Amino acid sequence: QSALTQPPSASGSPGQSVTISCTGTSSDVGGYKYVSWYQQHPGKAPKLMIYDVSQRPLGVPDRFSGSKSANTASLTVSGLQAEDEADYYCSSYAGNNNWVFGGGTKLTVL
């Protein structure tokens, strides 16, 4: 299966909102409710931010939200803060007990 498509970079000023897209196909993103988003700071392990398209794990600020339309999922970070600067990866169930990640988006807080 192919990796999901994410923009290589995104940016915003503190306090602003930014949305990162994750485009797949009807065989992955569009076919299931199992889209997750992960935040990875340099040199660190990824951290789950959103699961099942729009659910937030305990402890994740409500500034982070997720949605999906057809074959594209989105992560929105509202009220950008300096500590949100990181790489973000989407992931989706792809059928036949396989999962696929996106290529990653580097979020810069200006």
Place this chain on the structure above:
Amino acid sequence: EVQLVQSGAEVKKPGESLRISCKGSGYTFTSYWTSWVRQMPGKGLEWMGRIDPSDSYINYSPSFQGHVTISVDKSITTAFLQWSSLKASDTAMYYCARQDSSGTGIDYWGQGTLVTVSS
């Protein structure tokens, strides 16, 4: 507290074999799958495969099938990732992770094991 603790960094030569480990604690080990994810230097995440510790059933990503072997010893709540003949292109950070069997995906990650293959 859920923890996945991985074995330390490895430096190997091409052609050598290697097994790295991932010990889960703080949860019922057999109730969640253990997955492995590769991150090559400066690159993104790649899902390699997963094992169900309750019955050792394994799924590999087509990209990794035949190149690595995933196994588990549930008596010591530890999963393993192994290579029989390393290549320079296997140089990467490898993460183990806990994955819910419902399809939701990965929720907790290990700290990563850096594998360097160089002659």
